[in-house]
Amino acid sequence: MVRVGLPTVCARLPGCWSWSIICSSTHQGPGCSTTPNPAAIVAEATRRLRPDARIINICDMPVAIEGLFADILGLPSRKALNVRYYGLNHFGWWTSITDKAGNDLMPALKRHVAEQGYSSPKEDFQHKAPSWIETFKKVKDVFALDPTTLPNTYLKYYLYPDYEVRIPTRSLRGPTR
Structure with missing residues (x-):
């Protein structure tokens, strides 16, 4: 993560906030899915920002x-x-x-x-x-x-x-x- 992942994550975090608002307010079913990389950091950020959002983060x-x-x-x-x-x-x-x-x-x-x-x-x-x-x-x-x-x-x-x-x-x- 040090070489490539961390800058990628930092660039994505602001978008995670608005994306998690959309997911938590418009999806009553299974929620949203995302495949960011590194998934674990983005997952933790979205969990902290929107703990009630139903988001699944998956890496390939x-x-x-x-x-x-x-x-x-x-x-x-x-x-x-x-x-x-x-x-x-x-x-x-x-x-x-x-x-x-x-x-x-x-x-x-x-x-x-x-x-x-x-x-x-x-x-x-x-x-x-x-x-x-x-x-x-x-x-x-x-x-x-x-x-x-x-x-x-x-x-x-x-x-x-x-x-x-x-x-x-x-x-x-x-x-x-």
């Missing part, structure tokens, strides 16, 4: 990572997987991944992640910037903390904040001293 990162799992395993798409994921949006883990026949795919994925993180043999058109490539590699370190599950990539911000804060300095100003 778990779905994107499942696409990487399929690529790593040589499967046609994430739809070939049965997954068990717990957590919310960016803050979550996979505890089970099988194919449609029920074969456990976690051991193969864990071996790959222990060595390469979520680096995929295929190029991901949406996440090909150097920062994403670094993010997918950093999963290796997050995974090492609990090798019983596969983590969401965003956990690096919670578990390695000092590492993440140093990155902008290196990339914007050259090597740190």
Whole structure:
């Protein structure tokens, strides 16, 4: 969040206020849905601003990572997987991944992640910037903390904040001293 997410969130917060007013005053049914990024911060902001608004915030990162799992395993798409994921949006883990026949795919994925993180043999058109490539590699370190599950990539911000804060300095100003 430090590099890209926080400025994005700050830019969106004023809009969240007016959007939450509209949702809370015009929707009596299931409410509104949003897919902002980073979802957790926007969700907390809207909860504080309009605690009675019925708003659901969802992020697609778990779905994107499942696409990487399929690529790593040589499967046609994430739809070939049965997954068990717990957590919310960016803050979550996979505890089970099988194919449609029920074969456990976690051991193969864990071996790959222990060595390469979520680096995929295929190029991901949406996440090909150097920062994403670094993010997918950093999963290796997050995974090492609990090798019983596969983590969401965003956990690096919670578990390695000092590492993440140093990155902008290196990339914007050259090597740190």
